[in-house]
Amino acid sequence: MHLHFIGTGAADWNIAAPSADRNFRRFSSLIINGELLVDPGPCVFEYAETFNKPELLAGIKYIINTHPHSDHFCPSTVRGLGRLGADYIITADFIEVEFGRYKVKAVPANHETTVYPTNLIIDDGDKTLFYGLDGAWLPLSAIREIRRRHFAGFVFDGTLGALEGDERIFEHNNFGMIAEMKKALTKYTDRFFVTHIGRCAGENHDTLAKALAPSGCELAFDGFETEI
Ligand SMILES: [Zn+2]
Numbered sequence: 513m514h515l516h517f518i519g520t521g522a523a524d525w526n527i528a529a530p531s532a533d534r535n536f537r538r539f540s541s542l543i544i545n546g547e548l549l550v551d552p553g554p555c556v557f558e559y560a561e562t563f564n565k566p567e568l569l570a571g572i573k574y575i576i577n578t579h580p581h582s583d584h585f586c587p588s589t590v591r592g593l594g595r596l597g598a599d600y601i602i603t604a605d606f607i608e609v610e611f612g613r614y615k616v617k618a619v620p621a622n623h624e625t626t627v628y629p630t631n632l633i634i635d636d637g638d639k640t641l642f643y644g645l646d647g648a649w650l651p652l653s654a655i656r657e658i659r660r661r662h663f664a665g666f667v668f669d670g671t672l673g674a675l676e677g678d679e680r681i682f683e684h685n686n687f688g689m690i691a692e693m694k695k696a697l698t699k700y701t702d703r704f705f706v707t708h709i710g711r712c713a714g715e716n717h718d719t720l721a722k723a724l725a726p727s728g729c730e731l732a733f734d735g736f737e738t739e740i
């Protein structure tokens with residue numbers, strides 16, 4: 513399974529002034545195998561332009577969404593990709609939806625500032641990915657689904673970075689929470705990635721990566737690609 517992180521920031525970044533610099537993050541989106549877009553946020557077309565990858569957009573065949581916050585769901589992105597041939601796939605908690613080579617099951621997320629927040633279990637027929645944003649910790653119902661599988665990767669919401677004592681921990685994670693979850697979930701997955709970093713947590717990628725490193729998790733950045 514090929515992962516292409518085309519956005520790794522939370523909603524407090526200034527997307528009106530985008531950059532290809534690693535210390536800039538646009539709103540979080542991920543493209544799997546060049547064809548499955550997770551979260552059609554408002555930065556998808558801009559990313560393709562800024563990184564000079566026009567072929568990226570035409571390759572997207574399917575779109576899925578975690579929740580309707582405006583940093584994750586943009587109607588004009590869905591319309592634009594629809595014109596290029598992409599299908600929008602609706603997911604629902606605990607229902608396995610099949611399309612192409614994929615099976616996707618949504619599970620509830622701890623992110624109650626929106627309606628029906630979900631995390632996504634994405635199986636491409638070869639590997640399985642847990643896409644855990646937005647949210648804080650994981651609800652027990654999500655853990656029950658995780659226990660039944662082995663994952664090639666987990667992607668966690670790391671909005672607060674190394675910040676402590678911030679009451680957003682009740683709907684987003686900081687690095688301390690991620691480190692603890694990794695300890696508890698290591699037996700279920702091969703790799704851990706952290707994305708959806710708030711600008712409030714600091715802009716310097718290397719500083720953030722250093723703060724996260726003791727946990728063994730990998731900090732994604734805009735343009736990060738990897739095979740799991
Ligand atoms: Zn978000």
Ligand SMILES: [Zn+2]
Nearest residue numbers: 581623626646
């Ligand atoms: Zn959100």
